[in-house]
Amino acid sequence: xxxxxxxxxxxxxxxxxxxxxxxxxxxxxxxxxxxxxxxxxxxxxxxxxxxxxxxxxxxxxxxxxxxxxxxxxxxxxxxxxxxxxxxxxxxxxxxxxxxxxxxxxxxxxxxxxxxxxxxxxxxxxxxxxxxxxxxxxxxxxxxxxxxxxxxxxxxxxxxxxxxxxxxxxxxxxxxxxxxxxxxxxxxxxxxxxxxxxxxxxxxxxxxxxxxxxxxxxxxxxxxxxxxxxxxxxxxxxxxxxxxxxxxxxxxxxxxxxxxxxxxxxxxxxxxxxxxxxxxxxxxxxxxxxxxxxxxxxxxxxxxxxxxxxxxxxxxxxxxxxxxxxxxxxxxxxxxxxxxxxxxxxxxxxxxxxxxxxxxxxxxxxxxxxxxxxxxxxxxxxxxxxxxxxxxxxxxxxxxxxxxxxxxxxxxxxxxxxxxxxxxxxx
Numbered sequence: 001x002x003x004x005x006x007x008x009x010x011x012x013x014x015x016x017x018x019x020x021x022x023x024x025x026x027x028x029x030x031x032x033x034x035x036x037x038x039x040x041x042x043x044x045x046x047x048x049x050x051x052x053x054x055x056x057x058x059x060x061x062x063x064x065x066x067x068x069x070x071x072x073x074x075x076x077x078x079x080x081x082x083x084x085x086x087x088x089x090x091x092x093x094x095x096x097x098x099x100x101x102x103x104x105x106x107x108x109x110x111x112x113x114x115x116x117x118x119x120x121x122x123x124x125x126x127x128x129x130x131x132x133x134x135x136x137x138x139x140x141x142x143x144x145x146x147x148x149x150x151x152x153x154x155x156x157x158x159x160x161x162x163x164x165x166x167x168x169x170x171x172x173x174x175x176x177x178x179x180x181x182x183x184x185x186x187x188x189x190x191x192x193x194x195x196x197x198x199x200x201x202x203x204x205x206x207x208x209x210x211x212x213x214x215x216x217x218x219x220x221x222x223x224x225x226x227x228x229x230x231x232x233x234x235x236x237x238x239x240x241x242x243x244x245x246x247x248x249x250x251x252x253x254x255x256x257x258x259x260x261x262x263x264x265x266x267x268x269x270x271x272x273x274x275x276x277x278x279x280x281x282x283x284x285x286x287x288x289x290x291x292x293x294x295x296x297x298x299x300x301x302x303x304x305x306x307x308x309x310x311x312x313x314x315x316x317x318x319x320x321x322x323x324x325x326x327x328x329x330x331x332x333x334x335x336x337x338x339x340x341x342x343x344x345x346x347x348x349x350x351x352x353x354x355x356x357x358x359x360x361x362x363x364x365x366x367x368x369x370x371x372x373x374x375x376x377x378x379x380x381x382x383x384x385x386x387x388x389x390x391x392x393x394x395x396x397x398x399x400x401x402x403x404x405x406x407x408x409x410x411x412x413x414x415x416x417x418x419x420x421x422x423x424x425x426x
Contacts, residue, residue, distance in 0.1 A: 025108025178223025249300030351397030
């Protein structure tokens with residue numbers, strides 16, 4: 001894949017478009033902040049971990065109901081960022097404000113970068129303009145979670161790696177690409193299902209020397225492995241195992257049981273989630289503390305597998321409902337934003353088909369990621385934040401379809417105008 005060459009006029013126009021959407025993103029974020037209750041504070045595991053990091057210097061006790069000790073239930077990057085805010089600002093209300101502004105900044109950066117990613121994908125900013133509008137209409141403020149920062153960093157990684165892979169000096173850019181990949185992994189380990197296929201796609205598409213590609217990828221992988229292994233060594237020292245996360249068992253167990261519903265909202269409404277997850281159940285937290293996170297995680301994975309084997313039909317129904325919820329999220333929390341995601345998802349289907357028909361070179365990457373990334377979320381309670389890391393891969397095809405429809409309408413209008421001009425009486 002070769003990014004189309006930019007002349008000075010294109011560069012200036014694209015910069016202006018990006019700045020416009022960055023400003024719009026900031027304005028929309030401030031409006032959302034002023035008009036909605038911001039979810040933050042006790043009960044949100046990453047926020048609790050951030051406070052413990054800032055106050056005690058330890059990554060411990062993420063759960064609301066009981067101190068359970070050292071943890072790897074959540075990846076460390078976002079709690080670390082929040083802990084810096086806690087250390088600097090100290091006052092809870094200032095921390096909430098700063099975390100919310102960070103979320104607004106991340107969403108604005110994503111809106112600004114989508115037209116640039118669109119140019120990289122299609123040689124056309126118009127799909128990215130439509131994608132940015134849809135992004136700003138669909139994203140809610142979630143400063144208690146990493147999703148906003150993860151989405152912005154993903155786009156930065158894709159743009160940077162596309163621009164730098166294949167340069168004559170590939171090693172140093174590869175190191176920085178590895179640093180971005182490490183940050184992404186420590187924000188959300190699942191993003192490896194996005195950035196690894198992207199690098200594989202660039203390697204396949206680039207017509208550059210094997211030496212350059214090898215130097216770049218070796219540097220990237222070396223930094224990524226160093227950052228991830230540092231976290232895993234910490235977990236070995238604290239928990240007794242080289243693991244990335246220890247929340248699989250607790251998430252599966254609280255999502256698949258006799259009272260389970262498809263969505264987190266529904267499970268919380270019936271108190272099912274609260275009775276099965278150690279963040280809200282004292283019995284589960286005590287069991288976790290007595291067994292340790294590693295053994296508790298294994299036990300709850302085994303318990304879930306046993307439940308699935310004996311409840312195949314309910315599990316199938318839950319999984320199908322979660323498939324629906326991932327792509328068409330429930331409208332209860334943010335109805336307007338959910339409907340916008342519905343619209344973007346439905347528009348992305350003809351957009352992807354059109355990309356296949358027109359043989360856009362990025363299509364295999366988009367289809368592959370959209371196929372594999374959601375698989376893990378079909379077997380756990382649904383929540384709209386799980387969609388955010390790949391939402392841009394729906395927004396851009398939706399924008400592509402809208403841009404091509406607009407192009408066809410303009411061509412039809414010009415054709416009608418020419419016919420009227422030639423048929424006018426002389």
